[in-house]
Amino acid sequence: xxxxxxxxxxxxxxxxxxxxxxxxxxxxxxxxxxxxxxxxxxxxxxxxxxxxxxxxxxxxxxxxxxxxxxxxxxxxxxxxxxxxxxxxxxxxxxxxxxxxxxxxxxxxxxxxxxxxxxxxxxxxxxxxxxxxxxxxxxxxxxxxxxxxxxxxxxxxxxxxxxxxxxxxxxxxxxxxxxxxxxxxxxxxxxxxxxxxxxxxxxxxxxxxxxxxxxxxxxxxxxxxxxxxxxxxxxxxxxxxxxxxxxxxxxxxxxxxxxxxxxxxxxxxxxxxxxxxxxxxxxxxxxxxxxxxxxxxxxxxxxxxxxxxxxxxxxxxxxxxxxxxxxxxxxxxxxxxxxxxxxxxxxxxxxxxxxxxxx
Amino acid sequence: xxxxxxxxxxxxxxxxxxxxxxxxxxxxxxxxxxxxxxxxxxxxxxxxxxxxxxxxxxxxxxxxxxxxxxxxxxxxxxxxxxxxxxxxxxxxxxxxxxxxxxxxxxxxxxxxxxxxxxxxxxxxxxxxxxxxxxxxxxxxxxxxxxxxxxxxxxxxxxxxxxxxxxxxxxxxxxxxxxxxxxxxxxxxxxxxxxxxxxxxxxxxxxxxxxxxxxxxxxxxxxxxxxxxxxxxxxxxxxxxxxxxxxxxxxxxxxxxxxxxxxxxxxxxxxxxxxxxxxxxxxxxxxxxxxxxxxxxxxxxxxxxxxxxxxxxxxxxxxxxxxxxxxxxxxxxxxxxxxxxxxxxxxxxxxxxxxxxxxxxxxxxxxxxxxxxxxxxxxxxxxxxxxxxxxxxxxxxxxxxxxxxxxxxxxxxxxxxxxxxxxxxxxxxxxxx
Numbered sequence: 071x072x073x074x075x076x077x078x079x080x081x082x083x084x085x086x087x088x089x090x091x092x093x094x095x096x097x098x099x100x101x102x103x104x105x106x107x108x109x110x111x112x113x114x115x116x117x118x119x120x121x122x123x124x125x126x127x128x129x130x131x132x133x134x135x136x137x138x139x140x141x142x143x144x145x146x147x148x149x150x151x152x153x154x155x156x157x158x159x160x161x162x163x164x165x166x167x168x169x170x171x172x173x174x175x176x177x178x179x180x181x182x183x184x185x186x187x188x189x190x191x192x193x194x195x196x197x198x199x200x201x202x203x204x205x206x207x208x209x210x211x212x213x214x215x216x217x218x219x220x221x222x223x224x225x226x227x228x229x230x231x232x233x234x235x236x237x238x239x240x241x242x243x244x245x246x247x248x249x250x251x252x253x254x255x256x257x258x259x260x261x262x263x264x265x266x267x268x269x270x271x272x273x274x275x276x277x278x279x280x281x282x283x284x285x286x287x288x289x290x291x292x293x294x295x296x297x298x299x300x301x302x303x304x305x306x307x308x309x310x311x312x313x314x315x316x317x318x319x320x321x322x323x324x325x326x327x328x329x330x331x332x333x334x335x336x337x338x339x340x341x342x343x344x345x346x347x348x349x350x351x352x353x354x355x356x357x358x359x360x361x362x363x364x365x366x367x368x369x370x371x372x373x374x375x376x377x378x379x380x381x382x383x384x385x386x387x388x389x390x391x392x393x394x395x396x397x398x399x400x401x402x403x404x405x406x407x408x409x410x411x412x413x414x415x416x417x418x419x420x421x422x423x424x425x426x427x428x
Numbered sequence: 429x430x431x432x433x434x435x436x437x438x439x440x441x442x443x444x445x446x447x448x449x450x451x452x453x454x455x456x457x458x459x460x461x462x463x464x465x466x467x468x469x470x471x472x473x474x475x476x477x478x479x480x481x482x483x484x485x486x487x488x489x490x491x492x493x494x495x496x497x498x499x500x501x502x503x504x505x506x507x508x509x510x511x512x513x514x515x516x517x518x519x520x521x522x523x524x525x526x527x528x529x530x531x532x533x534x535x536x537x538x539x540x541x542x543x544x545x546x547x548x549x550x551x552x553x554x555x556x557x558x559x560x561x562x563x564x565x566x567x568x569x570x571x572x573x574x575x576x577x578x579x580x581x582x583x584x585x586x587x588x589x590x591x592x593x594x595x596x597x598x599x600x601x602x603x604x605x606x607x608x609x610x611x612x613x614x615x616x617x618x619x620x621x622x623x624x625x626x627x628x629x630x631x632x633x634x635x636x637x638x639x640x641x642x643x644x645x646x647x648x649x650x651x652x653x654x655x656x657x658x659x660x661x662x663x664x665x666x667x668x669x670x671x672x673x674x675x676x677x678x679x680x681x682x683x684x685x686x687x688x689x690x691x692x693x694x695x696x697x698x699x700x701x702x703x704x705x706x707x708x709x710x711x712x713x714x715x716x717x718x719x720x721x722x723x724x725x726x727x728x729x730x731x732x733x734x735x736x737x738x739x740x741x742x743x744x745x746x747x748x749x750x751x752x753x754x755x756x757x758x759x760x761x762x763x764x765x766x767x768x769x770x771x772x773x774x775x776x777x778x779x780x781x782x783x784x785x786x787x788x789x790x791x792x793x794x795x796x797x798x799x800x801x802x803x804x805x806x807x808x809x810x811x812x813x814x815x816x817x818x819x820x821x822x823x824x825x826x827x828x829x830x831x832x833x834x835x836x837x838x839x840x841x842x843x844x845x846x847x848x849x850x851x852x853x854x855x856x857x858x859x860x
Binding site for chain 1: 438439441442444445446447448449450451453454456457471474475477478479480481482483484489490491492497499518520524525526527528529530531532533534535536537539540541543544549550551552553554555556558563564571574575578579581582583584594595597598600601602603604606609611614615618619622625626642643644645646647648649650651657667670682685686690692729730731732733736737739740741743758759760761762763764766802803
């Protein structure tokens, strides 16, 4: 019996992008002079050569069925010039070589159900994760929460009326795959894991799980005569770090896995150095299919920021100016004892000054 | 024609509203595929019970140890049989995109055809690591799907304790702020570590990310073990015609409040035109017949704000390159870490420059592989051993650009102080 011949992979790595570039992008590669935005959702780039290219940006659902992909390709072939790219926030961009092509392209996209926007000082599409659709450790869904929230924020996606750009993210566990954002929505577990002691010995590499715990709350134990693990529930901070390496330590709970809201994260070096976001609300229910309690808090924060921030202040710049007491006042969010940091380096987050706004 | 749909009253509510609906897309796929009918069934089950039902496992393609995310259903009845059997296996292939995520419609249509044939028909552009995620294939179909994608010129990305798929911004292809050829650097680096991508054997994940300027559109500073962020050493360039055009549209209040006052190091001053002098380390540009901006470039920290507001009127200098920062990651388990400066500036203009970047990446990964604890990221390792020990291993001299401030405590052995002072004095003398 001969073994069937297995095909060997071609380890080609990252493909060259040159064959996929719009011809004007290829021609003017590295030689762009400036850009402006004729209207929300449209970028106009001018090269040193004098060449101009218009980019129309549209929102997508990120998890796209092949029919949606083909419809976007049809639009790109009919109304644009066959070349597209995606942004880090899952928007699709169509490049065209003439201003006259912009309006018909926008109509085709809007008629096809793809909102045009997400440029400049808008609320951009939410960076998100997999959630119940595909992740093995999610506390909530991602695509659904994002769809529900973007339905509510679409006017801010389509316009550029924010003080500066607003990046949002959602994450289905505290690992926070969604990343830093001006406003982030992240699962926050509130109860220690529930352990299925029948399975631990067979499924989990116990020393690795013990080592994974950030507060040394897990220890090996014999339970009902079987080797297992136990959790010192007083020490446990419910972070869920033990769950991925040991699925029998179930951290997700329909009732007690809550959602928290974080604000003021930014990656850009513009003005202040990059910042980490801070937790400002918690205890919100995990409420599919539309998570209305989360949407209400996000909209309250966005509204206060839009009303009060000065031009070019990102969320973090705005809070730096007005101070945290006023942030909690303006958003009517309760500042509870749990929002005072007590993790490593926490003293850096205390007010070591008499700088107080009255 | 597929089997009948399960009732999905909760998911149905995600079909209304103006934003594109992934549920509508899934239902369209479910018209032809039992696979997606059952996927929707399980997803509705998750929405109803507020729990996830996927577990990992081991599925791969011939010759590789990673790049496929296995998923087996845990939604089972009392006899341990899957509640949604057609979707009992729902694996994802992570596929590396072209740098800058550029495509033409021909290649997208081919991807759609491949995934319609071998998979669920659901593709995410893109995951948070930057992969094209071909979501949902049975164990049996993973290999033929990969073969077709691979023949199209695409390769699997990273998963597990491996070098991961990378991302680079649109950069030189369409952005005037680009400070190096992001796509070339991205390919040069990542394609040098394909063995570490395809055969996971590091202590934990290792991520590279490439942003063309300090706006860091790829979020590299907080997510990358090694962030390559474009910058420049010489003076900000100016364009008087564009500066005048900006001022005519925006006026003095915006110039003062939004540009001058927002400079984090007060490097910009408003001047009357008769006092305006460019030269040395000063960039200067008139915005009207009476007023102009003067920028003291030796005080400028290359934050990008003024350039973002007055794009084209102000622009990055001509002596471009990148700053390399190491160790960014999120909380688990010692707390959030931003990447910090390891190389303040390196040129990235030629193949030789890019070879030096690859070499630096190789040194860092080698040291990480040797010295990190299991499940410890680069930033945590550096926190544990101290930045100076890490720099010693790389043969990189310390530089005050690497710190926000010198130490604030006296708890340190300083036996080598005099030798270090002598070394720096000798270096200064040699340079003089």
